[in-house]
Amino acid sequence: MTAPRDKLGRPVVVVTGMGIMTSLGAGKADNWAKLVAGESGIRTITRFPVDGLKTTMAGTVDFVSVDPFSSTALSERMAELVTQEALEQSGIGAKADFPGPLFLAVAPVEVEWPQRRELGRAVGQQDITYDDLLRISGGGKYSAYHHRFMFGSVAAYLAETFGTKGSPISLSTACASGATSIQLGVEAIRRGETDAALCVATDGTVNPEAMVRFSLLSALSTQNDPPQAASRPFSKNRDGFVMAEGAGALVLESYEAATARGAKILGVIAGCGELTDSFHRTRSSPDGKPIIGCMNKTLADAGMTPDQIDHINAHGTATPENDKMEYNTTSAVFGELLRKIPVTSNKSMVGHTISAAGAVEAIFSLLTLEHQRIPPTINYDTPDPTILFDVVGNKARDARVTAVMSNSFGFGGQNASLILTREPA
Amino acid sequence: MTDTSVSKPGQTEVWITGIGLATSLGEGLDANWAALQEKRINVDEKGFAPYIVHPLMPVSFDSQIPKKGDQRQMEAWQRIGTYAAGLALDSAGIKGNKDILSKIDMVVAAGGGERDLNVDTGILTAEAKGANAPGFLNERLMSDLRPTLFLAQLSNLLAGNIAIVHGLGGTSRTFMGEEVAGADAARIALARIASGESDIALVGGSHNGERKDLLVLYEFGDFNLKDKFAPVWARKDHPGFALGSAGAFLVLESKAHAEARGAKPFAKLSSVVADLAKRKQPGDMAATLEKLWTQLPKRDGKGAIISGATGAEPATSEERNFLKNHAEFPVRSTGTMFGHAMETQFPLGIALAALSISRGALFPPHDSTGTEIEMQGAPTQIVVVGAGHWRGEGMALVEAV
Numbered sequence: 001m002t003a004p005r006d007k008l009g010r011p012v013v014v015v016t017g018m019g020i021m022t023s024l025g026a027g028k029a030d031n032w033a034k035l036v037a038g039e040s041g042i043r044t045i046t047r048f049p050v051d052g053l054k055t056t057m058a059g060t061v062d063f064v065s066v067d068p069f070s071s072t073a074l075s076e077r078m079a080e081l082v083t084q085e086a087l088e089q090s091g092i093g094a095k096a097d098f099p100g101p102l103f104l105a106v107a108p109v110e111v112e113w114p115q116r117r118e119l120g121r122a123v124g125q126q127d128i129t130y131d132d133l134l135r136i137s138g139g140g141k142y143s144a145y146h147h148r149f150m151f152g153s154v155a156a157y158l159a160e161t162f163g164t165k166g167s168p169i170s171l172s173t174a175c176a177s178g179a180t181s182i183q184l185g186v187e188a189i190r191r192g193e194t195d196a197a198l199c200v201a202t203d204g205t206v207n208p209e210a211m212v213r214f215s216l217l218s219a220l221s222t223q224n225d226p227p228q229a230a231s232r233p234f235s236k237n238r239d240g241f242v243m244a245e246g247a248g249a250l251v252l253e254s255y256e257a258a259t260a261r262g263a264k265i266l267g268v269i270a271g272c273g274e275l276t277d278s279f280h281r282t283r284s285s286p287d288g289k290p291i292i293g294c295m296n297k298t299l300a301d302a303g304m305t306p307d308q309i310d311h312i313n314a315h316g317t318a319t320p321e322n323d324k325m326e327y328n329t330t331s332a333v334f335g336e337l338l339r340k341i342p343v344t345s346n347k348s349m350v351g352h353t354i355s356a357a358g359a360v361e362a363i364f365s366l367l368t369l370e371h372q373r374i375p376p377t378i379n380y381d382t383p384d385p386t387i388l389f390d391v392v393g394n395k396a397r398d399a400r401v402t403a404v405m406s407n408s409f410g411f412g413g414q415n416a417s418l419i420l421t422r423e424p425a
Numbered sequence: 426m427t428d429t430s431v432s433k434p435g436q437t438e439v440w441i442t443g444i445g446l447a448t449s450l451g452e453g454l455d456a457n458w459a460a461l462q463e464k465r466i467n468v469d470e471k472g473f474a475p476y477i478v479h480p481l482m483p484v485s486f487d488s489q490i491p492k493k494g495d496q497r498q499m500e501a502w503q504r505i506g507t508y509a510a511g512l513a514l515d516s517a518g519i520k521g522n523k524d525i526l527s528k529i530d531m532v533v534a535a536g537g538g539e540r541d542l543n544v545d546t547g548i549l550t551a552e553a554k555g556a557n558a559p560g561f562l563n564e565r566l567m568s569d570l571r572p573t574l575f576l577a578q579l580s581n582l583l584a585g586n587i588a589i590v591h592g593l594g595g596t597s598r599t600f601m602g603e604e605v606a607g608a609d610a611a612r613i614a615l616a617r618i619a620s621g622e623s624d625i626a627l628v629g630g631s632h633n634g635e636r637k638d639l640l641v642l643y644e645f646g647d648f649n650l651k652d653k654f655a656p657v658w659a660r661k662d663h664p665g666f667a668l669g670s671a672g673a674f675l676v677l678e679s680k681a682h683a684e685a686r687g688a689k690p691f692a693k694l695s696s697v698v699a700d701l702a703k704r705k706q707p708g709d710m711a712a713t714l715e716k717l718w719t720q721l722p723k724r725d726g727k728g729a730i731i732s733g734a735t736g737a738e739p740a741t742s743e744e745r746n747f748l749k750n751h752a753e754f755p756v757r758s759t760g761t762m763f764g765h766a767m768e769t770q771f772p773l774g775i776a777l778a779a780l781s782i783s784r785g786a787l788f789p790p791h792d793s794t795g796t797e798i799e800m801q802g803a804p805t806q807i808v809v810v811g812a813g814h815w816r817g818e819g820m821a822l823v824e825a826v
Contacts, residue, residue, distance in 0.1 A: 051560025052567060108580040108601060110538035111642060113562060119641075120549035128549040130542050130637035134476070137644035146646030147815070151536060151580075152602030156816045159701050167699035167817060169609050170602040172535075172581045180598060184613070191620045208563050209570075216572035276531070276597040278588040281498060281576050290594065411576070412585025414597060 004256040004424075006270075007303035010190040012424045016263040017090025017251035018363045019082030022350040023059030023244055027085055032367050035375040036396040040228035040349050042242050048208055055220040057227030058206045059244025059351030072109050074204030076154045078247035079104070083162055083200055086249040090263060092196060096161065100194040102168035103184040104155045105177030105201035107355045111149050112207060115142075154202070164198055174410030175315070176274070177201060178248060178358025179418055183272040185252045195257035201359035202247035211243060217282060219319060231352075232379040233316035233345035234323050234387050241317040244351025248359030255424055267366040270403065270419045271302025277413030283321065284409070288329040291415050295333045295405065298417035304403065306334045309341060309419070311374060311399065313365045313406040314389075316345025317352055322409065327387040330407075342399055343389040348378045358408040362418055365404040369422045373398050436619040440683050440690035440826065441779040443517025443676030445509040445629070448763050448773070449479035449669055453512060454780055456482075461777075461788035466762060468654045468667060469635075475651040478634045479669035479764030484508060490590050500539040500577035501670075503586050506631025509672025510587045513627060517676035518688060520591070525686075527594040530623045531587065532614045534606040534630035534768035535599050537580035540638040544569045583631060593627065600768075604733065605699055606630070607771030608811050608819020612697035614677050624682040629674030630769040639668060648737045648814055656761040657736040658745065658796040664738040666814060669764020673773035690826045691779035696721050699819040710743040710812060715750065717820040718808070726805035726824070729787050730756045731778050733770040733811040744812050745796060754808070755800035761791050771811035771819055778807035778823035 006012050020027065023041025024034040034041075041059045050056040064081065066073040093099045116133075119142075123132045147153055155168035173180040178201035185197030214220045221230040221240035232238040258265055275297060277290035284291060299306065315326055331338050346364050353360050368374055373396055380393035403421045408414075446453065449467040450460035460467075469480045486504050489511030490496050496504060514520040519529075548565050558564075576582050581599040588597060598613070600606040610628050617623040633639075643649050643666075650665030677694060698720045702713035730751065734744045748756055759774050766773060781787045787804050790797030804825075811819040 049559035049563065051558070052564035053560070054567075106601070108537045108578070110578075111638070116545060117549065117552065120553060123549075123553070126550065126553045128546050128553055130546060130641065133546075133549075133641050134637060134644055137641050138647045138649075140647065142645040143647070144645075146642065146648070149642055149645075150603055150815060152605065152813075152816055155602060156701060160703065167605055167609055167612075167701050167819065168602075169600055169613070170606070172579075172599045172601055173597065174579065174581050184598075187617065187622065191616060191622070193616070209566055212563065212566040212570060213575035215567065216570060217575065274596045274598075276584075276588050276594055278592055278594050281582060281585055281589065410581070411579065412581045412597070413588050414581065414585075 012255035013186045013189045013252050013269045014255050014258050015250050015266045015366060016092060016253050016258050017086035018266060018366060019085030019249040020360060020363045021061060021078050021082050022246035022353065022360060023061055024350055028367065035349060036373055038376045038378045038394060040378060042227045042230055042351050044227050053211055054215050054222050055211060056224045057230055057242065059242060060206050061245040070112050070148060071205040071207050072148060072154060075106060075202040076157055078204055079154060079158055079200050079202035080161060082247045082249040083158060086251050090251040092251055096163040098162045098164045098198055100196035100198060101166045101188060102155060102159050102164035102198045103181040104158060104168060104170050105181040105355050105359065106154050106170050107203050107205045108172055109149055109151045113209060115145055158200065173414040174412050175354055176358055176408035176410040176414040176416040177355040178360060179408040179416035181359060182250060182269060182362055182418060183416065186269050186272050189252060189254050195254050197252045199252055200249045201356040203353050203355040204245045206243050206245055214243060229379050231318050231348045233318040233348050233377050234384055234389060234391050235380055236382045236384045238318040238320060238323060240319050242351035244353045246350060246353035246356045246360050248356055248363045250359060267369055268421045268424050270421045271298045272418055273298030273301050274416040277415060282411050284325045288325055288332060291329040291409065292332050294415040294417050298419055302419040304419060306337050309403050309405050311368065311401045311404045312341055312343045313361050313404055314343050314345045315407045315409050316347050318347060323387060327389055339390060341390060342374050342392050342397060344374055344392040345377045346375060358416060361406050362420060365406045365420045368404060369401055369420065372401055437621065438680040439615055439618045439694050440678050440680055441675055441692050441694055442678045442683050442688045442690055443513040444691060444776045444779060445513030445516055445674040446776055447484055447505055447509040448671040449482055451482045452484045458780060458784065461762060464789060464791050470654060473640065476640050476649045477654050477667040479667055480635050481505060481670035495590050498573055498576060499586055502539055502631055502633035503577060503583050505633060505670060505672040506583045507586045507590050509631055510627060510629065510674045511591055513674035513676050514591055525625060526592050529593055529595045530617065530626040531584050531593055531597045532610040532626060532628050533584040533599045534610040535580040535583045535601060536768055538578050539636060541574055542637060602817065603767055604770055604811050604813035605817025605819050606768045608697060608699045611772065611775060611821060612699055615694055615697050618677055618679050625678045627674060628677055629772040631672035632670060632766040632769045634668030634670040634764055634766065650736060656792045657734050657741065657758045658792050658794040660736040664736060666735040666737050666760060666765035669766040671763055671766035671769050671773055673769050673776050675772055675776060691783040692823050693826050695822040695824050697821040701816060702818055710740060711747040713818050714744065714747040714812060717818060721808065721820060721822045724806050727802060728754050728806045729800055729804045730754045730808045730810060731774045732756055732758050733774050734758055734760055735765045735814040736760055737814040740812055740814055748796065755787060756797050757788060774809035774811060775821055775823055778809050781807060782823060782825045
């Protein structure tokens with residue numbers, strides 16, 4: 001068998017359990033079947049009225065219900081379900097006794113409109129100020145809302161439910177959050193603090209204000225009809241991303257601990273990297289240096305060279321700027337090799353799961369390694385002639401895949417990359 | 426499991442080489458230290474009455490955030506943090522040092538979500554007056570929200586603004602989760618430097634306590650201090666926290682990295698530990714604090730405790746019970762002096778511990794209950810305690826170099 005330590009002498013970190021949920025469905029089997037079949041989970045929003053919105057579709061998870069509804073409650077429930085799936089597959093620990101820390105990527109939590117409106121109604125007068133809201137907020141009637149809208153509430157719930165150890169970390173690196181949760185787990189295992197880590201990412205924030213916020217930044221696609229055709233990564237007629245919900249959970253373990261307990265190894269987190277862009281709040285530095293540096297750092301962390309990467313799971317949001325920047329930076333890193341590397345964007349089908357995307361796409365990358373089959377980028381009918389990726393357009397492609405790079409880029413100059421392999425290098 | 430004590434073999438010593446403070450007591454180390462010596466507390470009992478807050482002592486943001494355009498892109502909590510982060514970089518002597526700033530690792534503890542109160546109440550008022558078309562909320566939000574407000578609400582955009590304004594190009598992670606997020610930020614940064622993953626890090630947080638939307642959130646749980654200010658330990662029969670505005674940032678650095686550039690330490694950060702007590706039974710939280718206390722490296726120097734107790738119950742009584750077991754340690758409460766700055770309270774506690782050690786004295790007590798006692802001589806070991814008002818417990822050991 002392979003050495004339990006990597007080229008840099010650190011413990012090799014492997015994946016022994018995965019759970020996933022997207023607008024395509026619940027669980028790995030359902031998601032994978034629909035993903036390689038090129039199905040879209042994007043649909044017209046029915047959860048709330050869409051009158052007055054420029055974008056009326058999203059990749060909502062409508063088959064999970066929570067009561068009372070809030071985006072945070074949905075995020076929590078999805079996180080719980082994917083964690084159950086991951087733990088079941090991994091077989092690690094005992095019920096409610098996970099032997100390691102929790103790293104949770106979660107959307108920033110805030111009081112939401114249904115609750116704010118409930119307060120407004122309770123004020124019982126026509127002119128409402130925040131002083132009026134304050135006057136009626138206390139006394140215990142709304143104490144559940146305090147707990148619900150604490151930033152740490154989802155992590156606290158998961159930590160108690162699954163018995164993770166220590167202080168659970170809730171994190172946000174915007175659209176790179178899922179990748180960051182994995183990176184934190186990898187680092188904790190490499191430092192020898194723990195043999196296992198639970199890395200979870202969840203986002204259930206398709207709500208009116210979130211849609212409006214992204215709309216006002218002109219980030220969302222407005223190709224509402226048909227909704228399935230809205231997300232067009234790498235296409236000339238792409239016009240923005242499609243908001244989506246979903247969650248992913250990964251059980252990470254040191255190779256040594258996993259093999260000692262006879263666990264099935266699903267893949268290896270061979271490398272992680274991140275690099276901050278200080279150019280602009282929402283735009284990448286025009287020279288792409290931070291993204292290029294991020295990919296190079298990740299290769300170095302994995303002890304690999306560009307020729308060892310044989311598939312790229314792109315961030316591929318389908319915003320005009322992201323896809324162009326992603327191509328330019330990726331080609332700077334991979335050069336001539338890039339022509340032979342198949343590239344795909346899962347977001348063409350599941351939309352952009354924001355805080356969850358990095359973990360959702362890492363799981364899809366690991367499933368790609370397992371099945372030796374690359375899911376398609378759908379809606380790829382009019383390729384952007386300036387983006388010369390070998391896009392796996394519209395139909396899944398069988399391929400020999402040994403190492404995948406998965407990229408995530410977010411507002412606030414957040415860049416994070418992962419390299420996933422089947423076997424320890 | 427969460428022990429990041431650096432007493433393990435092969436781990437490097439981590440120094441605190443920069444501190445940036447912008448608080449209700451003033452900006453910079455001298456102003457804050459002077460106010461502490463004079464037992465000066467800055468509370469506003471009228472502006473948010475009946476609620477009490479500790480407002481930010483006005484600062485000239487231009488000196489750390491020179492571009493007005495940058496200031497306009499932020500809400501107050503981000504301006505406070507970006508300002509304090511700049512002070513920390515100045516304090517460490519690395520402001521504008523491109524070589525170092527291009528690789529510095531940032532771990533920020535942040536809340537977010539600052540609301541536009543007029544938009545919220547405008548919508549609620551219109552609805553109370555009968556607006557009930559299905560798309561009413563959508564239309565009003567589309568027309569009333571400032572497009573850039575979102576960026577001023579996103580938690581990770583405090584780090585993003587710090588990177589833009591001060592030119593940081595290393596890594597950037599934002600932890601959320603109220604008080605303990607501040608402890609976890611320090612814990613992870615320390616672990617990364619101690620293990621050699623990182624050489625230097627900027628760690629901290631910022632909080633705007635002058636927000637009615639936040640008061641609503643905490644009022645749901647009856648956590649706000651009302652009517653009359655009292656020191657944290659004297660609130661047992663009238664519990665609650667007074668939100669405080671504060672930014673607190675630290676530059677943490679490996680000893681070797683600091684020495685190579687001739688930087689002097691305020692103190693060393695020896696250990697940060699954190700946990701999540703179940704808090705289902707009385708005593709749960711105190712037991713967790715006791716467990717964390719035993720996880721810290723040995724204390725045989727001249728010790729003290731800086732507590733971030735909030736004044737809210739039952740957490741404050743639990744913490745007081747824990748402190749009673751260690752009554753030989755003089756205690757100071759940051760909540761009394763600065764108000765409760767949530768995610769920022771723990772970095773603030775570390776900052777004051779390092780400052781006290783470097784200035785050779787603990788700041789004076791401010792308490793009528795006997796929990797805080799006078800201290801003679803210079804402290805060499807200060808334990809920072811940060812227990813959340815609802816969840817999460819953290820502890821750090823700051824020591825003289």
